[in-house]
Amino acid sequence: MIKETKRYRQLGIKLTPQRLAILKYLDGNKSHPAAEDIYNAVSKEFTTMSFAAVYNTLELLRDRGTVKELKIEHGRKRYDFDTKPHHHLICIKCKKLVDIHKKFKLTVPEDMTEGFEIRGNHIEFYGLCPECKKMYDSNHIVF
């Protein structure tokens, strides 16, 4: 507990109890939660908690690169506490999401870049998860 707090302190943000609860929830979390998920989870053990605090903290963490905002869903931001660069594999039916930790060296022909200096890439693989694939095979559901 003390060691965690010390690590969080290195983020250089003011550590309120609300922020500690948020950080503890996000730490090691692979579920790519939305702000609402974080609010729900944290306010269980912390009755006094507001969306303002959640958004405030997420914005701070995003600005210092500690969390990444994912654009995998329309209408709501999803957050990723995994700072290592990685890609995503998403089920086109149920939207289940898997991290792909593999680096792909992709080169774009110069005549396609319109003078851009390419700094990186993010790949969204899409397909069918085992459960949805089973439904597809047995029921011939068309996606």
Next chain:
Amino acid sequence: MIKETKRYRQLGIKLTPQRLAILKYLDGNKSHPAAEDIYNAVSKEFTTMSFAAVYNTLELLRDRGTVKELKIEHGRKRYDFDTKPHHHLICIKCKKLVDIHKKFKLTVPEDMTEGFEIRGNHIEFYGLCPECKKMYDSNHIVF
């Protein structure tokens, strides 16, 4: 005009004047407009036009694969009338967007897919466009 209308008719949707205007605006458009952009553009020459018609039409076109919804911006959907599979190169500073028409064969090791059947991929390249690169070089702006 008549030839275009005939082509649009093949979409199999009821062709109202509003829809014809929307289709004409989207046809060959590479700017990945949002619904609001479409509404603004079309209502210039068409004073009676509602968001309902725009969204209605976009939903219809999306469902028959004629347009794709892009998740490149938070909060608002962007639409792509280019049906050929392609990738995107986005300036991290000004958000300028360039289409990359190149196929990348990417294989994900089986032990990473968690049983997913991968059907395709979409790559978001990010970097600096010529203008923003120039600013960066001369002013040492840090992104």
Next chain:
DNA sequence: CTATCTGCAAACGTTTTGCATCTGT
């Protein structure tokens, strides 16, 4: 003729903002 589209406006879900109060450092 009638299924479906239109325009308007209200409803929605998420994010942002304003402000008075409170609190880490």
Next chain:
DNA sequence: ACAGATGCAAAACGTTTGCAGATAG
């Protein structure tokens, strides 16, 4: 002590929905 965080509630934003009237096929 005070910069800045909190909670609350209202506003903002893009999207969706309900409905009465209009219209393409």
